[in-house]
Structures are given as structure tokens and as C-alpha cells.
Amino acid sequence: MKRKCLSIILVMLVIVFTSQLLWATGKQEKKEVSKEGHPSTWIANRHIKGRIFLENDGELLPKDQVNNPVAQKIKEMTGITLTWRSTGYPNGLEELTMALASGDIPDVIVSYLDHSGRPEFPVLLKAAREGMFADIRPYLEKTKILSKYITDPNFASKDTRENIMLRKDFNGAIYFVHMNLLRSGIKDSERIHWRFGPWIREDIAKALNIGPKDIKTQDDLYNVLLRIKKGNFKDANGKAVYPLGPRLWGGYWISTVVRNYDFGNGTRFDVDSSGKVKYLLETDYAWKQVKFYRKLLEEGLIHPEYFTMDEVRCKENTLNGSFGVIPWSMARKLEYKVYNYIPFEMINYKGEQVVYEKEKPADKVWAISAKAKNPEEIVKFADFLASKEGKALWYYGLKGVDYTIKDGKYLFTPKWLEFTKTHPEQVKDVIPTFWGALLGSTWLNHKKDFGELWVGLNSDKEDNKLLLYDMNYGNPKFKYWKGTPAPSYLSKIPDVEFKLKPVLDEYRDIMAKAVYAKSDEEAKKILSDYLENLKKSGLDDFKKLLQDQYDKDPDSIAFYIDGTY
Amino acid sequence: MNRRLKKSIRIFYRFRILYLMLLPCIVWFIIFNYVPMVGLIVAFKEFKYNMGILRSPWVGLYYFKEFFNYYNTPHLILNTFFVGFLKIVLFFPLPVIFALMLNEVGIRLFKKFAQTISYLPYFLSWVVVSAFVFRVLAPNDGLLNQIIGKLGGNSEIFYMMEKKYFYQIMFLSYLWKNLGWSSIIYLAAISGINPELYEAAEVDGANNFWKVIHVTIPGIRSTIGIIFILSLGDILKTGFEQNFLFRTPGNMDAADILDTYVIRTGLMRGQFGYATAIGMLQGIVGLIFIIIANKLARMYTEVSLW
Secondary structure, three states: OHHHHHHHHHHHHHHHHHHHHHHHHHHHHHHHEOOOOOEOOOOOOEEEEEEEEOHHHHHHOOOOOOOOHHHHHHHHHHOEEEEEEOOOOOOHHHHHHHHHHHOOOOOEEEEOOOOOOOOHHHHHHHHHHOOOEOOOHHHHOOOOOOOHHHHOOOOOOHHHHHHHHOOHHHOOOOOOEEOOOEOOOOOHHHOOOOOOOOEEEHHHHHHOOOOOOOOOOHHHHHHHHHHHHHOOOEOOOOOEOEEEOOOOOOOOOOHHHHHHHOOOOOOOEEEOOOOOEEEHHHOOHHHHHHHHHHHHHHOOOEOOOOOOOOHHHHHHHHHOOOEEEEOOOOOOHHHHOOOOEEEOOOOOOOOOOOEEEEOOOOOOEEEEEOOOOOHHHHHHHHHHHHOHHHHHHHHHOOEOOOEEEEOOEEEEOHHHHHHHHHOHHHHHHHOOHHHHHHHHOOOEOHHHHHOOOOOOOOOOHHHHHHHHHHHHOOOOOEEEEOOEEHHHHHHHOHHHHHHHHHHHOOHHHHHHHHHOOOOHHHHHHHHHHHHHHHHHOOHHHHHHHHHHHHHHOHHHEEOOOOOOO | OOHHHHHHHHHHHHOHHHHHHHHHHHHHHHHHHHHHHHHHHHHHEOOEOOOHHHHOOEOOOHHHHHHHHOOOHHHHHHHHHHHHHHHHHHOOHHHHHHHHHHHHOOOHHHHHHHHHHHHHHHHOOHHHHHHHHHHHOOOOOOHHHHHHHHOOOOOOOOHHHOHHHHHHHHHHHHHHHHHHHHHHHHHHHHHOOOHHHHHHHHHOOOOHHHHHHHHHHHHHHHHHHHHHHHHHOOOOOOOOHHHHHHOOOOOHHHHOOHHHHHHHHHHHHOOHHHHHHHHHHHHHHHHHHHHHHHHHHHHHOOOOOO
16 A cells, blocks of 8 residues: 555656646746747748859858758747759859849859959949849848848948948949958957968978078078979979979969069059159069079979969879979868978068058958849848858857867867878868858857857867967068958949950960060060050050049059959 | 642642651741741840840940950961861762772672761860870870880870871861761762663673762762762861860961851850851851852852752
């Protein structure tokens, strides 16, 4: 009897305990769900279709954009399924132009756009003016993060505000969201300073006893290249290295190794000592650049295919350590499995030995098709992806599974770190960073949000060591540039732009052509003929516009920017 | 209904199956060749994305004027004519000669083998061919330079960077890619020649060479004539891919032609009206060439298109 009573009491206790537990759980869930039974982050049950015009970057999308764990979690939280279409077309601008002409634009598109001087912008601007994109201003205003573009004057750069998003000729409408902007008030210690080069093979620098500040002048560089040649250094295949090789992503004309002569770096326009706007070819710096390269070519110090080598071969050769010095790359640890390259800065034509950086960097842009249904939902979804909660998902995956948080620092789990080492090619399929970043990567302050400068720095210091090493190598000075890059003003005079832009775009080919000319006279003639063609196409009209703008407000134009353009 | 119409309907009904077989071809031409002609009006309009072709505003001859005012236009036209000359006039007899040679090959297995090998390059894209050409002709470590180096010559020549080698490289790679495929139509025409003509020539004492001269060539003369006249229509439209991909800063003066210019301005900068205007000029020049060639052919031979 006693045993029976005890059993009844136990059963009763279990029932009471379970019912309390269920009630409590229900109460907690009630806090997070709306009246319709959706979580508070819910937007709509919908499929957003996007298209990216980003060339081979489409390879960074996950194989399954719908059923990966992060996309599933986001679907659960917002109701949104997001899929991006990427054709892998080798020229993003060409693809964008064709897609706009044929009207093949899904709900949302993404294009490259660092600043309004990029060649994509005239095409995007024309499309916006002609009603291809939806005015998203009313929706942006209601968002938590993206509304900062409108309300926070310190957030976006002047170029982003006045030329891209809040243009006067848009009459209050907003058609684009400029991406990858740093949060306003971000401290210097909270941002990554990318190094673009030139780079020298670390073991060669050590063997030749070259310090990070030793290569200052063109003569210094020439002597280093000469020593590399004489040093009989070998690559991974036992072949002699070329002292100077092309940039990592395929050879073309780049000014990083002719730094002493880089008048108007990145724009080719600058003001001379008397305050007069000039084009690079109107100064003797253009010839000096060409002459330096010609000397290297004559003496076998430069790879003969420096200006033309395709990307595949450039990467293969760089990985094999076939070049002593390369002019431009980004510090990416995976790129340098065989040989490490270390950065150095030469003195620029102004006499500074600094790394130029955009004060408010930006990269990529998205726009919503005018035909997209309920654009507000897309804006809300982008805002969710740009929130800390959204960013955590596409940067770090699922909490407890892929990462944990300790003292405000996000740490990947050992299981995930192991997975990244054993299945590096599948990382994007589980944590689709690129997929989420396309709409969500803005208002960035990684250090503040996640307790580290870059994803994974706290979790795997060894693996990320090179990034910090590159960033700080030689204790470089960073100098910010601001204002609108000079070429952006060309769109203000469309008739001149029509004629002048194609000729300005020939610059890199013309300079390379002059390098390969049979004689100095022929090379000089190539440059002078080019200048004449520029003048015939309206160079002076454009210079006048720049001069007027500069005289009115010198800070509104950026002539000297980083040389990656 | 008059008698003539009745007769036409009767003939049409009698050959109805043949007409039915022709139908897909006619539909194809209408869809892909005639309907797009409407798009030519873009050459006179400022194309706007939201208005499409028909509703965009007219700009008259603006794009044509701009094209003729462009400093590089004469150079582009001359280059295009020269490339057209190489690809059409100079290339033209070679597939005919190749087909005649193949026809004379007695060993059936070798003939099939040679045909297959010669057709294959046609199926490679110009992207692949250009990568191959760049590798073979690379300075120092390219195959050609290595051979020259082994033979004691200068192995440092960067062929793709020198204007003087561009046309040779362009023509030879074009020949390698298209020779076999272009010869098919002549082989088909040769197979249609009545064998009795060869027997008659043999009875008259003709050897293989004279049979080719007096039987084969006259037998395919009309095919040769018509293909030549038609190909002249493309004298200013030689295709952009090869020149676009082979272009380097060193050879750009030779490589830039109207087709590459159209791609660079039209597609890469969104100047559709401008690109269409140039394309239209190319088409008009091609049409003029066809008309002149046809007239000359009709005056001096019995071969002509109409």
C-alpha cells in the first residue's frame, strides 16, 4: 500500500513538474513570437531572387543556397529564402549592360562599385534614371541599420552620399545601397589596413638583407631587382626567378612599382605646384614611368609577359615563387602556401612613404528592380542581414554548433575549426559568408560586434597570423584620402564623356605599348599621339570642369588616391 | 481565280512535303534575321532601358556623325578591310584546294582520318585557341621560342606583342581552326558530280590532274561562286572574338577592328545606339559588296545569286 501511495505521489509530481515546465517554455516562446506565431524577426514568407554581376566571385556562393544550415535558420527567423544567380561571365560590366538592356533583372542585383568613378557606375546611373530600379527611400527610412545612410552624416563618404545614393538629380529618391562601409566613429585600431604591395619574396629579402623601408626610390628598386637576378634564386620548380613579375590577378599596367613618378595616382589627374589641373601625360612623369619599365625590360629584370599574362598563370607562378617582386596583390594567406611575400612602400611623387587608403572605403552596390514585388520586404531582409544578429549568422554560423561566445568574443568551436582544415572547400557551403555579405555587409565594425578584427582571429591565431603580420609589417604609415575621385566628374558632361571615356580607358594599353616600342623616340611618339587623341576627344573640357570644381572646393575632388584603380 | 494562281496552288500542293520541310528554315530566318532588323532603328534613337526600342527618343544621325568624328575611325575601317581581305579573299581558295586534295586521297581510312582531324579545331572556342596560341608563342618558354632557341636562334621574341607578327598569327590560327570545316560544302558539291564525266575524261586520256581541272572544278564552280559572293557580305564583319582575344598593347594597332570597337563601346559601355549605328554601316557596306560582286559575276560568268 505504501509503495502504491509513493508511486501515485511520484507520478503526480512528474505530471506537475512537466506541466510547469511546458507552461514555462510556452511562456518564453510567447515572448519571441508575434500574434501570427512568427518570431519577431519575421518579414514574409517569400523567395527573393538576386543576380550578381561579379565575374568569378560567384564561385564563392554555397552549392545549395536554400538548404544549408545558415540559410535554413534565416528562413526560420525571417521567412525569406534568398538565392543568387551567377553566370560566371568573365566581364561583370558587360554582363550587367546586357542584362539591363534585355530586362533580365530579378528582384535584386549586385554589382562592383568602389566609387562613382568605376566604369559600372555610368551604366547603373543610366538604368536608375530610366526607371529600372525601385525607389527604396521610404523603406530605408524605416530600417534600423540601413537608415544610417540617410540619417547619419558621418557614416557614408561624400562620394557615396552625393554621387551614388542621395544624388540631387534623383529628387529625393534612393536607388542604390553602397556596401561594405565602415561604421561611423570607427577607431583606427578597429579597422583592417590592407596592404596591396608591391611585395617581395620574404626569403629573398632576408637573403639580400633588405629591410621594410629600404626600397624607397626607383634606383633602390632597380638595384634590388638587379641583385635578385644576380642572386640566382630559384622557384619551387628549380627554375630561376624573374626579378619582377606581374600582379596576382593577371598582368596589366600598375603604378605601384613606379611610385616615385605616380602623378595623380589612381586617377591620372592632379594639380601641379601652381594649382593647375593636369593630366599625367602632360607632365614628364609619364615618360619617366615608361622609361623605367623599358630599362627593366631591356635588362631582363621584368617578366616579358608582365602586362599580358593571364590570371591563371600569374597565380600559378606567384604560388611557385617564380617572381622576386610582384606589384600588386592583397594579403591572403591561402595565396602564399609556398612562398611568403612581404609588402614594401616606395616614396610617392610627393615624397611620402605611406600607404594611401580611402577614408571611408566601400565596395559593391545593390539595387532592387522596379518590377520586384514588395520591395520593402527586400530592404527589411537586407537590414536583418546587416544587423549584428544577421551578420553573426553569415560570418560565424549557428551558435553552439559552429561558434560560442566568451567575454563578448566570438570563438569558433574546435569541431568547426577541424572541419575548416579538413574540408576547406566546403566552408562556404556550411557558413555562406559571401551569400549573406552581398546584402548584409555594411555598417561594419567587426571588433565592436564580435570582439575581433577579422573572422577567426581569436579562434585560430596561427592561421590568421599572416594577415596581421602583413598589415603591420614595417610599421607603415597609413594616409586617408577622401573626396570624389576626379574621373567621377566626367558624368557631369555627358557629351564629352561619350567621346573622352573610351580614349581615357586606353591609358594602360598605351603605356604598355610605349614600353615595348623599338626606340625611345617611338615610345615618346606613342605617348604624344595619345595625348593628342585625348585632346581631340575633349580632355581640355574635362580639365576645365575639374579646375572649376577644384577652385571652388579643393576637398571635393580626390586626385591622388590609392593606386589600385 | 485566274489560271496562274490555280497553277501555283497545284504546284504548291504537289510539293507540299518539300514546302513543309522548308518551313522551319523560313521560320528561323524570320525570327533570327528579319525580326531583329527592327532593332536597327536603335541607331537613330537614344536607347532608354525603360522605354525599349520603339518608345526611346529619336536622335537622328547623331551616332553616325559621332562615329565619323571619332579620331580612330579611318584606322579602324582600314584594319577591318584588311582583316576582311585576309579572312575572306585570301582564305577563300584554301578550303577549295583542301577539298580537292581530300577528294584525291585514295586510302579511304586516311581520308576519313584527315577529315576528322581537320574538323576538330572548329569546335574549339576562340578562348581556348587564344590561350593555346599565347602559350605556344610565349617569349622564352613558349614552344616556338624553345625550338628556335635549341636551333641557336633568338628565343626571346614576344610574337603576340609585336604588331608585325599579328596578321600572320591571326591568319594561320584562323586557317587551322576553319580550314576543315569550310571544306565540307565543297566536298559535298564534289560528291554530287556525275561519275560518268570522270569516266568520259578518262576515255579522253585525262590523268587525275586534268580530271580535277576539267571535271571537278567546273562541277563545283557555281558553289564556289555563290559562296564567294555571299562571304563578301561579311567583308566588314569578320567576327570580334579572335581579334578581341589576341589583342595586346603591342599589337592593338593591328588588332582593333570595327567588331572589337562595337563590343567595347556597345556592350561594355552600354552605348547601344552607337554600336548599332556602326553595325548598320558594316551591314550596308557588306550589302554593297554583294551587289557589286553579283553584278560582276553575272556579267563575266553564268554564276550569280539573282
